[in-house]
Amino acid sequence: MSNQTAWQRVKFKNSAGLNLAGLLYATENKPGPVVIICHGFTGSKEGGGMAQAMGEELGARGYNVLLFDFRGNGESEGLFENLTLSGQIDDLKSAVDWCSAAGMGPVFTLGRSFGGTTVICHAAEDPRVAGVCTWAAPARLVELFTEFAEGPVDDDGDLYALAGEEGIIYLRKSFFDDLAGFDVPVLAGKIAPRPLLVIHGESDEVVPPEDADLIIAGAGAPKKLVKVPGADHQFSRHHRVVWDIYFNWLGNNT
Template identity: 30%
Template sequence: MKIEIKDANKHLASYIIMPEEEAKYILVACHGFRGGKENSGQLFEFAKKLNNIGIGVCAFDFSGCGESLGKFEDITLSRQVSDLKLVVDYLDNKYKLPIILLGRSFGGSTILAAYDTDNIVGYILWSTPVLLKETFSTIFKDDYLKLKNGSSVKINDDGDEFNLNPQLVQDFYNHDFILYLSNIEQKPVLVVHGLNDDVVDPKNAMIIKNYIKDCRLCLIKDADHRFANKEEEREEITLKWLKEKLNAIR
């Protein structure tokens, strides 16, 4: 089912994919930087697998991405946190089921920065940075300093150009990921990261592991940031972890 989750300021294009049998949980999937809710078409098969173990799925486009309203160039972590809160509140009110959060890359950063409430019962982090300043300064190089100093920039990424406003980088200084990790240290967390990730250094995964009591860390040999040709392995690890944790995280 394709819907809009919205309030006075946000219109978030979303898919809600529920199992035929009664769902016991809902998993909210948060895409990465410049990504989209379909995850390059991989969402739907993965959602079927989740439905088969009693988990409904909600995937949405953050503001300014995909089919959601807004300008991508205005992206900030705080804006994405606000988007996620709107989605979680909608699902909580409509379905009243425990919620599992899954984030890819910057979407993983978002779920950590969002908030911890009783209805969030687990976290899944794929290729997730917690060292945002270090990660994005490596990605943007000289443009990072321009953004930090208040200038907008045009980024060229493999021939694809997009604009960014300085609020993206300036907002990083409003977030404390050590605090966020400490806030969820009692919740189960799965971290899956590629050892060949040259976008988000695998040491980010180790930092998460060090702060979370119930954390399973899976470092995948020969996997890059996008898990090219390793997507199925990442999904199988995730499904296995969910099956093991379902009874424990009720």
């Protein structure tokens, strides 16, 4: 059971002026290191409770933790259909701005699935990030999302349908156009000499494990790849293994 009383609800604005909703787990040593956790595609900051549970363990280890909803997701302002990777990168930059203004640092970012792609692309351009970890992050973005897309489904040729976990979702053509501008393995190479940890399930049915190989191949040292035997895209029965891998890596880099 998550310790709800320990979490503070926070809000901060992105560059578009939209309010982003967050949950902050702050330690008594608030100026200390902070882990910003980014949810996956169509996800939310709470991660079904698992992100909060992990955040509390991080808090017990002396880390501040910020969970937040990207624009158009969860409790944040904006329309989901206007989602782009560039927009998510901007949201994450705003989260780092907010943590830095609050005196927290160094900053470590952790992203799940599409959130993992986001943290790579953001860290490539933001030197304030001290280390990056991804879980099941896609590297071949256009190929992945066009595989699940149908459309256009409107008269203007601008709206596409994708099958999501909660049914059909809609995205604008700008989402796909924007993806084409990101070479994830190349951007991973810009993170060095800051550490990068890539975690992927060997039985991931959504994002092929080969995407993790591409990210690591593009990255510079120090870098580490861990493939978890039998783990699916959500690490459904392997969350404890993944947490411990991350906690150990984080401890060695703070």
